[in-house]
Amino acid sequence: MLNIFLIIIGIFLIMFSPKNSIYCQRDKFNANEGYCTIENSSFLRSEMREIPLENIQEAQFRVEQKNNQWKIKNNSEDTEEIKSQVVLVMNDTDNSKRYLPVNSDFNSHYKSQALQKKINRFLKNSHQEKLEATSKDNNQWIIAGFMSIFAAAYAMSNKK
Numbered sequence: 718m719l720n721i722f723l724i725i726i727g728i729f730l731i732m733f734s735p736k737n738s739i740y741c742q743r744d745k746f747n748a749n750e751g752y753c754t755i756e757n758s759s760f761l762r763s764e765m766r767e768i769p770l771e772n773i774q775e776a777q778f779r780v781e782q783k784n785n786q787w788k789i790k791n792n793s794e795d796t797e798e799i800k801s802q803v804v805l806v807m808n809d810t811d812n813s814k815r816y817l818p819v820n821s822d823f824n825s826h827y828k829s830q831a832l833q834k835k836i837n838r839f840l841k842n843s844h845q846e847k848l849e850a851t852s853k854d855n856n857q858w859i860i861a862g863f864m865s866i867f868a869a870a871y872a873m874s875n876k877k
Contacts (some may be wrong), residue, residue, distance in 0.1 A: 723869035730862030732760040737820040738851040739832075741839055743770065748843035753805070755819055766817065774806045776819065776836035778829055801829040803836065820852050828852070 736758050743751035751770040756763065781800040804816040820832060832850055839848040 720869040720873050723865045723872075727862040727865030727867075727869070730858045730865065734858035734862070735759050736852065739819050739836065739848065741770065741836075741848040743843070743846050745846070753848075755805075755817065757818075768805065768807065768817070770840070772807045773840060774808060774814070775840060776803050776805055776833045777816075778803055778826075778833040780826065801826045803829050803833045805836070 736756075738756045739753060740756075741751065741753040749771060752767050753770060753773060754765060754767045756765045758764065779802060781802075803819040805819060807815045807817060819836070820829065832852075835850060836848065839845050
């Protein structure tokens with residue numbers, strides 16, 4: 718019974734391991750025009766959003782607090798919060814702000830902060846033609862999934 722549970726957990730971890738990426742491209746003739754594409758995907762789902770550069774104000778780093786509320790962090794101090802993410806701050810049609818998550822990270826807040834800085838450098842530097850960033854944090858989930866399946870298979874093969 719435990720072997721079946723380990724196999725199910727392994728498959729679940731592999732199938733739902735997240736991958737987040739952002740790709741931005743400026744128009745070659747007009748540096749103020751262009752777009753950013755954000756992709757959040759796993760084995761079973763994929764979601765893509767394309768946003769015009771002119772709608773993006775900045776990228777911000779925020780952390781989830783214990784009360785499940787998000788808090789913007791302006792400094793680079795390491796925090797004890799469990800989850801962090803980078804969000805794009807955009808102007809909405811009614812002049813309000815809208816926040817679009819780019820990534821979520823359960824491990825390293827430094828990776829999220831580095832991504833935030835990379836995006837903001839791109840937004841401020843009109844001579845930079847493109848930006849590409851992909852989170853590779855899903856590897857740990859895939860490895861854990863395969864380890865779980867391997868452990869179950871090993872236990873089943875040693876059973877007599």
